[in-house]
Amino acid sequence: xxxxxxxxxxxxxxxxxxxxxxxxxxxxxxxxxxxxxxxxxxxxxxxxxxxxxxxxxxxxxxxxxxxxxxxxxxxxxxxxxxxxxxxxxxxxxxxxxxxxxxxxxxxxxxxxxxxxxxxxxxxxxxxxxxxxxxxxxxxxxxxxxxxxxxxxxxxxxxxxxxxxxxxxxxxxxxxxxxxxxxxxxxxxxxxxxxxxxxxxxxxxxxxxxxxxxxxxxxxxxxxxxxxxxxxxxxxxxxxxxxxxxxxxxxxxxxxxxxxxxxxxxxxxxxxxxxxxxxxxxxxxxxxxxxxxxxxxxxxxxxxxxxxxxxxxxxxxxxxxxxxxxxxxxxxxxxxxxxxxxxxxxxxxxxxxxxxxxxxxxxxxxxxxxxxxxxxxxxxxxxxxxxxxxxxxxxxxxxxxxxxxxxxxxxxxxxxxxxxxxxxxxxxxxxxxxxxxxxxxxxxxxxxxxx
Amino acid sequence: xxxxxxxxxxxxxxxxxxxxxxxxxxxxxxxxxxxxxxxxxxxxxxxxxxxxxxxxxxxxxxxxxxxxxxxxxxxxxxxxxxxxxxxxxxxxxxxxxxxxxxxxxxxxxxxxxxxxxxxxxxxxxxxxxxxxxxxxxxxxxxxxxxxxxxxxxxxxxxxxxxxxxxxxxxxxxxxxx
Amino acid sequence: xxxxxxxxxxxxxxxxxxxxxxxxxxxxxxxxxxxxxxxxxxxxxxxxxxxxxxxxxxxxxxxxxxxxxxxxxxxxxxxxxxxxxxxxxxxxxxxxxxxxxxxxxxxxxxxxxxxxxxxxxxxxxxxxxxxxxxxxxxxxxxxxxxxxxxxxxxxxxxxxxxxxxxxxxxxxxxxxxxxxxxxxxxxxxxxxxxxxxxxxxxxxxxxxxxxxxxxxxxxxxxxxxxxxxxxxxxxxxxxxxxxxxxxxxxxxxxxxxxxxxxxxxxxxxxxxxxxxxxxxxxxxxxxxxxxxxxxxxxxxxxxxxxxxxxxxxxxxxxxxxxx
Numbered sequence: 001x002x003x004x005x006x007x008x009x010x011x012x013x014x015x016x017x018x019x020x021x022x023x024x025x026x027x028x029x030x031x032x033x034x035x036x037x038x039x040x041x042x043x044x045x046x047x048x049x050x051x052x053x054x055x056x057x058x059x060x061x062x063x064x065x066x067x068x069x070x071x072x073x074x075x076x077x078x079x080x081x082x083x084x085x086x087x088x089x090x091x092x093x094x095x096x097x098x099x100x101x102x103x104x105x106x107x108x109x110x111x112x113x114x115x116x117x118x119x120x121x122x123x124x125x126x127x128x129x130x131x132x133x134x135x136x137x138x139x140x141x142x143x144x145x146x147x148x149x150x151x152x153x154x155x156x157x158x159x160x161x162x163x164x165x166x167x168x169x170x171x172x173x174x175x176x177x178x179x180x181x182x183x184x185x186x187x188x189x190x191x192x193x194x195x196x197x198x199x200x201x202x203x204x205x206x207x208x209x210x211x212x213x214x215x216x217x218x219x220x221x222x223x224x225x226x227x228x229x230x231x232x233x234x235x236x237x238x239x240x241x242x243x244x245x246x247x248x249x250x251x252x253x254x255x256x257x258x259x260x261x262x263x264x265x266x267x268x269x270x271x272x273x274x275x276x277x278x279x280x281x282x283x284x285x286x287x288x289x290x291x292x293x294x295x296x297x298x299x300x301x302x303x304x305x306x307x308x309x310x311x312x313x314x315x316x317x318x319x320x321x322x323x324x325x326x327x328x329x330x331x332x333x334x335x336x337x338x339x340x341x342x343x344x345x346x347x348x349x350x351x352x353x354x355x356x357x358x359x360x361x362x363x364x365x366x367x368x369x370x371x372x373x374x375x376x377x378x379x380x381x382x383x384x385x386x387x388x389x390x391x392x393x394x395x396x397x398x399x400x401x402x403x404x405x406x407x408x409x410x411x412x413x414x415x416x417x418x419x420x421x422x423x424x425x426x427x428x429x430x431x432x433x434x435x436x437x438x439x440x441x442x443x444x445x446x447x448x449x450x
Numbered sequence: 451x452x453x454x455x456x457x458x459x460x461x462x463x464x465x466x467x468x469x470x471x472x473x474x475x476x477x478x479x480x481x482x483x484x485x486x487x488x489x490x491x492x493x494x495x496x497x498x499x500x501x502x503x504x505x506x507x508x509x510x511x512x513x514x515x516x517x518x519x520x521x522x523x524x525x526x527x528x529x530x531x532x533x534x535x536x537x538x539x540x541x542x543x544x545x546x547x548x549x550x551x552x553x554x555x556x557x558x559x560x561x562x563x564x565x566x567x568x569x570x571x572x573x574x575x576x577x578x579x580x581x582x583x584x585x586x587x588x589x590x591x592x593x594x595x596x597x598x599x600x601x602x603x604x605x606x607x608x609x610x611x612x613x614x615x616x617x618x619x620x621x622x623x624x625x626x627x
Numbered sequence: 628x629x630x631x632x633x634x635x636x637x638x639x640x641x642x643x644x645x646x647x648x649x650x651x652x653x654x655x656x657x658x659x660x661x662x663x664x665x666x667x668x669x670x671x672x673x674x675x676x677x678x679x680x681x682x683x684x685x686x687x688x689x690x691x692x693x694x695x696x697x698x699x700x701x702x703x704x705x706x707x708x709x710x711x712x713x714x715x716x717x718x719x720x721x722x723x724x725x726x727x728x729x730x731x732x733x734x735x736x737x738x739x740x741x742x743x744x745x746x747x748x749x750x751x752x753x754x755x756x757x758x759x760x761x762x763x764x765x766x767x768x769x770x771x772x773x774x775x776x777x778x779x780x781x782x783x784x785x786x787x788x789x790x791x792x793x794x795x796x797x798x799x800x801x802x803x804x805x806x807x808x809x810x811x812x813x814x815x816x817x818x819x820x821x822x823x824x825x826x827x828x829x830x831x832x833x834x835x836x837x838x839x840x841x842x843x844x845x846x847x848x849x850x851x852x853x854x855x856x857x858x859x860x861x862x863x864x865x866x867x868x869x870x871x872x873x874x875x876x877x878x879x880x881x882x883x884x885x886x887x888x889x890x891x892x893x894x895x896x897x898x899x900x901x902x903x904x905x906x907x908x909x910x911x912x913x914x915x916x917x918x919x920x921x922x923x924x925x926x927x928x929x930x931x932x933x934x935x936x937x938x939x940x941x942x943x944x945x946x947x948x949x950x
Contacts, residue, residue, distance in 0.1 A: 201824035204735035204759030204798060209825070273743065274736030318714055318744075320734035322757070515651070518665045518693075518929075528934030530644060531651040536659050568660040 006423050007042050012049030013384065015374060016350040023053060025380040028423035033376055046428065048384050051417050054354045056088030056381030057335065058361040058370050060151065060180075061234060061258060061306035063327070064090075064121070066112065067105065068097025073311040073401045075109060078331070079118035081309070081400040083426040085331040086383035086416040089362065089370045090119050090309075094126035095156035101126035101137035103145035110147035117434035118426045122367055125149040127168045127179060131157045136168060143175035150366035153180035155234055158216060160186050165220060169229040178230040178256075178364060183216035183241070184208075184282065193322055195268040195283040203271060205321060208283050214240040221248035221255050232364060233257040235308050237282045239292035246301045256364050258306035259293050261337035262328055262406060266290075270406070276317050276324030277406045280310070297356060298347040304361045307334050311402030329405040332398055337407075339387050339414030358383075380423035389415040399432060454599055454607070455620035460580065463596030464493065467578050468500040470594050474576070475545050478502075482510040482544040482572075486562055487532035490550035492613045493580060497549060510537040514548070519561035534565075542570040547594075551609040553579040556590030581620055583607050602626070629936065630742045630751040631927055633760045634805035642809060643782060645926045646770050652929070653922035656692050665933050666695035672725040674716065675701040675754070676732045681893060681917065682754050682763075686729050689924035695932075698723070713737060714746050721747035727932055728752070735759035750931045758796045764892050765802035767923040769810060771916050772847050775888055784811035789841050791817040791873055792851025792900055793862075795824050799892045800851060804832050817841045819873065821862040838873055839882070847888040850875050850901045866899055875905045888912050 008025040015021050015033075024032035024043070039045060059082065065073040073081075075092070082090045092109045094100035100109065106123040113121025125142035129135045131154045142149040152172060159165045159181060168179050189212045194200050196207020217233055221244060224231035236242065236257045248255050262280065267287050270278040278284060296302040310327025317324050338357065342348040348356070354373075362371020372378045395408040419427040424435040455463070475481050478501050485494025491513040498511035515532040523529070548562050559577060566575060578594035583601045597620070601607060605625035612618050628636060637645070656663065671690045675683050683701065690697045700716070713732075720728055727750040730738050735757030742751040755761040769783065776786055788807050794800045794816050807814045808831035815833045816823065827834060835841040842848055853869060863869045870876070875889065883889070889901075889911040897903055906913060 196825050198826035198829045201826035201830075202801070204757050204801065207825060274739045275743070315712065319712055320732070320737045320740055322734045515655075518655075518660075518663045518933075523665065523933045524935055526935055528930050531648050531655075533651060534655050534659065540659075564664065565660065568662060570659075 007040060007044065008420075008423070008425070009037060009039050009043040009045045010053070010384070011045065011047050013051055013053040014350075016052070016054055016354045018350070023374075023382070025420065025423045028380055030374065030376055030378050030380050033374065046418065046425075048417055050388060051384045051386045052350050053374065054086075054350065054383045054385070055358040055372060055374055056370065056419070056421065057086045057357045057383050058365070058367060059087050059090040059307050059309070059331065059334075060304060060361040060365050061155070061260075062090040062092060062309045062331065063095070063311065064092045064109070065096065065311060067108065071313050071401070075112035075121060076116040077399065077401040078309070078311070079113060079116045079121065080432050081329070081331045081398065083118040083419045083421065083432055084399045084416065085333065086335045086385065086419050086427075087331060088119050088381040088383070088419065088421045089367055090121055090331070091151065091365065092121050092123045093155050094124050094153060095131060099126050099130050100124070101129050101131075103138065103141040103147075106142050106147040106149055107145050115436075117436040118432070119421060120367070120370065122151070122365060123147045123149055124151045124153050124155075124180070127152045127154045127159050128164060133157060133159055133161055133164060136164070136171060139171055139177065140175060143177060150175070150177045151180055151232070151364075152177055153182065153234065155180065155182040158182050158184040158186060160216070162219060162223065166223055166227060169224055169231065170227050173229050176366065178232050180232040180234050181216065181220055182234050183213045183220070185212040185215050188212040192283075194271045194279070195285045197268060197286060199268050199271055203274070205271065210238040210240055210285065210289070213238050213282060214244060217241050217244050221245070221253050224255060225251070225253045229254070231255045235260050235263065235282055235306070236293065236296070236302060237263050237285050237289060239289045242292045242296040242301055246296070249301065256303040256360075257296075257301070258304045259297055259302045260308045261305060261330055261334045263293055264290065264297070264305075264341045265337050266406065271321075274321050276319065276321045277328070277404060277408070279321060279324050279326055280328050281326035294341060294345070294347055297342060298352070303356065303364065305334065305338055305357050306361065307331050311400050312404045313402060317404050327404065329398065329400050329402060332400065333393060333405065333407050333412060335383065335385055335416055336391075336412040336414040339385065340412060343387065344413060380420050382418070382420040383416065384418040385414050385416050387414045391415050451621050451623045453619060454622050455581070455597055457618035460596070460618045460620065463580060464496055465500055467594045467596060468497050468504065471497070471547055471576070471578065472501060472504065474593070478505045478507065478509045480545045480573070482512070482537060482539065482541055482546050484512050484514040484536075484546055484548055486548060486550045486558060487513050487515050489609055489611055489614065492611050493551060494549040497578070510539050510544070512537040514562055514565055516558060516561040516565050519564045521557060521561065536569060540570055541566060541572045543573050545574045545576065546572040547576045547578055549578045551580050552607050553577070553582045553590070553592050553595075554585060554607075556586045556588035559590045560588050580609060581607055628930065630738075631762050631931060632738045632742055632751060632753045634762050634765055634802050634809065636762075637809070639782070639809050641930075642766070642769070642806060645766055645923070645930060646773060648929060649766075649770055649919070649922040649926035650774075652925045653919070656922065656925065662692055662694060664694050666690070666693040666928060669695045669726040669932055670724055671695045671697050671727045671729065671928070672720050672723070673697065673699045673701070674720065674728050674730045674732075675699070676730070676737075677755070679731055679755070682731060685917070685920040686754060686924050688921045689928055692921070693925055693928055695928070698725070713740065714744065717741055717744065717746035720749075725749045727928070729754050731755045733757055752927060752931065755798055757798065758801075759798050760802045761798040762802050762806075763920070763924055763927055764799050765806040766927070767916060767920045768803055768849065768890060768892070769806050770923050771890065771912055771919050772812075772888060774919070775912065776846055776886070782810040783807060786812045786846045787815070787844055788812050788847045788849065789815045789817060789845045790849045790851065791838060791875070793822045793853050793857060794818045794827070794851070795822045796854070796857070797851050803849065804830055808832060815841050817873065819863050819869075822857075838879065842879060842882060845883065845887055847890060848875065848883065849890040849892075852892070852894065852896060853900050870899055874899065875901045877902060877904050880905045880908060880910070883910060885910070890916060893917070
């Protein structure tokens, strides 16, 4: 498949609203939508019968590890993993080394994303210098840089000092920004290993109580209301947190929230094996929490799905639980999990998925040219999934540099068939291709297994 | 299944064995009877009772479990241990009479000799069995035998004792017709 | 049973079988037969990433009495303390031909990680993993209680056991609650609320904050060690308050029945959780717990290594007539 020919006719699709349709793309833009479109002579035809087409997925919470931990992931490998999962735009959290708290680092990451050519990478800037939680970083410089940062987060760490959080919320108003909070009260979670509950008490692993998340969320929704700014809550995991956000939104407070695919599917029962592939921060919680999160995502209390893709090298997971790093891969399995937990259960339609995984994340992040509906004239950022196929996750076949997927060996329902970024298929028929490709930056992946 | 030894014959055999033990050891003073659990232990008790009836004085009697000295432990799941109860005068310098129900390959007795060796140095070790069915795999022989029962290797010899099984009998089972 | 990682690995009958086997081994190896050939030719490795002289020597003595070869791999000065990973250590042991590894480690779940991994193939015995479990300690505690208060072959039905102290951080408490409940005992945990884990309502025992009412009618009182570090972590104000409410002192000893056992897994903080006269008094079986430990550990090694791999204990029909 040549990357330079940019005219495509996609046939046999179903749009998010359920109508059957073909789709025509030329020069990076959707040129026609309709049942049985006429083929132009230079169109490459791609038959995608049985698949649903969504606006290209946007991930507001990704860890790309570059600069500093390139053994786990690079901007390039992370971009490729994203394309394989159906993403056209991802973020890059600031907890790199050096920390992304200056214009220099965010511009570097942005440039790496552009040159990789698989997705748009939107760097997230740190709220505080070095993520230390004490002094504000150069938010303005990052906002005005080439990276045009609008989302600021100390993710990995909580902005726990209420005064620092207040100042950050106030300051970003000048730049149209949003503070994305990793809600974890540090004093209640020192040395914590997994959700605090029946299982942690039996396993002898130090607990991470739900209240340590809920208390910060409660504080911050009141704060953001007081200073009239914008707040985003990262990786929500607790039923209590969902209720607090529901309450806040009912009062008109400007807060948004995200949930990860793994928190929609997995519970803390998986810790019974002591296999740290299931160790993540914030931790897996109870079935009751999983159900509350699914309901929250369904009714819009939770605005988006965000992967919190967190690659780690093998030695960080092949050890005792308490020595292991926190984090799971997420980009490649995200859409399948949402299909399985939300669409197949009747909780969300495909239009809902389009909103939670493309429109809303792009809106919250201020990502230009993304999160638009599928309509003629729109940029051709598209994700195509066959919801009835299923596949067995194999960690040795992932595009990411790391292998830490908790879903290894599990059957997931829904297989991404194609990802179109600026009208070029970055992922199609099992093959990953950069939009700059003339043979370079291309990685072939056999078969349809992900 | 055939009856090789009915109850009265068992009693007569044990009586004869008891007399033979006394004859060989010139009385009961120097002997220590050690039955190999499970059924050997009951037989030892019976022989002790018979001997005490003859000699009037009490005789040293106990049990010797050989499980921990078996050479075939790794072929089956771990076996439960049976009690080892060595009587007060011990085994040092004594004439130990090991007592078991069936003598077959000889491996049980080999294990018993090893176990005994850990405990002390008897003056002699003698062996009394109710049934000798042949097919020895080691150079072991009994000093006192209730009945010699020629069997084929694919047959089984079943010893039942009233204390455990409700009746006294020795049965032979199986084999090619 | 291939490994012993947790009391949950044992059925009730397997647990009783271990106690019965330990009983016979105690009689035999303390008496007539000091050394048994049963595990001759087998290599047992003590992998002690955490210091513990008492438990390590106990396992070593148990293994040697069964004629196994013992290799000690302990924390100080070993490659584990220099940061060699559990995986690399395990692969070294595999290369050395270890039939069994007895592992004591500071991380909860370390024994299970070793057993589940493909790094080595021997049997794994958990000698204490973080704050998770210490199965052999629970077995020797149950053995001690049974020896004094119940007959052989029986379980611990109706026996009232009170366990006192830092339950939150105690692997001994976790294993003991599981085993005592499995054997039918009536267990009460006594601790300040700060030292009881969230989720304890799901454990098979009662809880109480009041030591004095809990010990009324107790058949055994087991004191847990309270570590000095807990005081700086604000689990209780100071040592004085802790001793006052949760220490076994002479006033509390006076309330006990003459037959009540006083137990402690060791090492003791004399004067903090237990006073000298309680530790050394007539009811104390603390020293006996240590010697029972060797027989129980011999039974565990026998169960795991003597028979064919991965078998259930084969019981020979119990005799009707006692001998």
